[in-house]
């Protein structure tokens with residue numbers, strides 16, 4: 001699996017804000033917004049383009065547009081904090097939604113929403129979820145997408161645990177990973193260490 005680590009100093013300052021337990025919900029959302037811009041920018045590096053004929057104020061000119069803009073799929077709740085900025089970067093993108101909450105006792109993904117196009121065979125997909133812990137939620141989402149024909153998927157994450165990265169790698173699914181940091185480990189409750197806590201709660205409050 002291809003892994004792109006976005007460790008630009010500006011990405012790392014935002015990650016530090018996210019990790020800081022004294023960052024309030026509004027500042028957390030702001031830092032995630034900034035970081036998402038950088039992740040999407042890197043995720044689209046080298047993306048195919050088509051010619052677009054325009055006229056500058058001086059002469060006709062051949063510019064570009066994205067070839068097949070990715071479908072953006074935030075995984076609720078935490079991925080909601082990434083979708084507005086991702087959409088701002090790729091305004092022509094369509095957006096689908098997946099909702100999953102981990103069972104707190106088992107860390108198994110419990111899905112509660114899937115709102116996606118029926119046929120994804122022509123759509124590259126960007127899955128937006130800041131956290132890749134055991135990988136259960138991401139694998140559930142990837143399988144949902146592949147069942148609908150997706151063949152080109154990018155997982156766009158902020159922090160991963162080695163176990164989650166290995167789970168994606170071992171899945172054999174058509175996915176690459178764009179991420180800011182791969183942390184040390186999971187704790188006994190399957191939280192990422194050092195991590196940043198619960199990315200959903202830190203944006204929206206406890207559920």
Ligand SMILES: O=P(O)(O)OC[C@H]1O[C@H](OP(=O)(O)OP(=O)(O)O)[C@H](O)[C@@H]1O
Nearest residue numbers: 077078101102131133134135136137200
């Ligand atoms: O890799 P995993 O072990 O599956 O853990 C990662 C998942 O956990 C978090 O969501 P959570 O279940 O806390 O829901 P929330 O976003 O509503 O808080 C996170 O946003 C991921 O979706």
Ligand SMILES: O=c1cc[nH]c(=O)[nH]1
Nearest residue numbers: 133191192197198199
């Ligand atoms: O550390 C973790 C693990 C799963 N989900 C989170 O939000 N944080």
Ligand SMILES: [Mg+2]
Nearest residue numbers: 198199200201
């Ligand atoms: Mg949560």
